[in-house]
Amino acid sequence: MAEKDSDTPESIKSKIRDVPDFPREGIIFKDITTVLRDPQAFKKSVDLLAKHYEKQNIDYIAGIEARGFIFGSALAYKLGKGFIPIRKPGKLPAKTERMSYELEYGNDSLEIHIDAVEPGKRVLIVDDLLATGGTAEAAIKLVKKIGGIIVGIGFVVELEFLKGREKLPEDCKITRLISF
Numbered sequence: 410m411a412e413k414d415s416d417t418p419e420s421i422k423s424k425i426r427d428v429p430d431f432p433r434e435g436i437i438f439k440d441i442t443t444v445l446r447d448p449q450a451f452k453k454s455v456d457l458l459a460k461h462y463e464k465q466n467i468d469y470i471a472g473i474e475a476r477g478f479i480f481g482s483a484l485a486y487k488l489g490k491g492f493i494p495i496r497k498p499g500k501l502p503a504k505t506e507r508m509s510y511e512l513e514y515g516n517d518s519l520e521i522h523i524d525a526v527e528p529g530k531r532v533l534i535v536d537d538l539l540a541t542g543g544t545a546e547a548a549i550k551l552v553k554k555i556g557g558i559i560v561g562i563g564f565v566v567e568l569e570f571l572k573g574r575e576k577l578p579e580d581c582k583i584t585r586l587i588s589f
């Protein structure tokens with residue numbers, strides 16, 4: 410997968426919109442709705458992730474609410490895998506595990522159904538963007554806590570300057586399509 414800016418999929422990168430001072434002052438929000446509304450860019454982002462993961466041994470794809478649902482479920486459909494939602498608190502109806510974490514702009518928690526993954530099954534986690542890494546770290550902990558094995562974690566975007574990958578376990582394979 411792309412490791413340097415020089416070989417990034419520019420067609421996706423050029424569709425990402427910078428929104429300054431959202432959700433609070435000082436944050437430059439990378440808006441991927443402008444990728445989603447572009448049929449080529451959306452397709453390419455899912456196709457590139459699928460190409461990277463198609464030969465890997467994966468049982469489930471877990472997407473992180475909310476933008477991880479969009480890319481994660483499209484990827485699950487394309488690869489013929491089941492989809493598992495990792496959601497904000499209070500949204501999942503059955504019994505859940507919960508993990509709290511720090512965000513670039515605040516605190517939050519994530520939940521997963523305790524029976525979402527049979528012990529020993531292999532799970533790929535997907536989100537739109539890796540920023541400070543707290544969200545991804547919590548998602549990894551949740552999947553492990555209910556008995557899943559982490560195949561890796563895939564993002565469309567990595568904000569490298571926030572060094573989020575340093576927060577993730579060393580043995581967790583991180584893939585991202587583009588970086589800033």
Ligand code: AMP
Binds near residue numbers: 438474545573
């Ligand atoms: P973090 O836990 O800091 O890695 O934050 C990752 C999550 O927050 C992802 O689900 C992103 O959708 C969202 N996020 C954090 N910072 C940004 C940003 N600057 N632009 C867009 N999304 C962001």
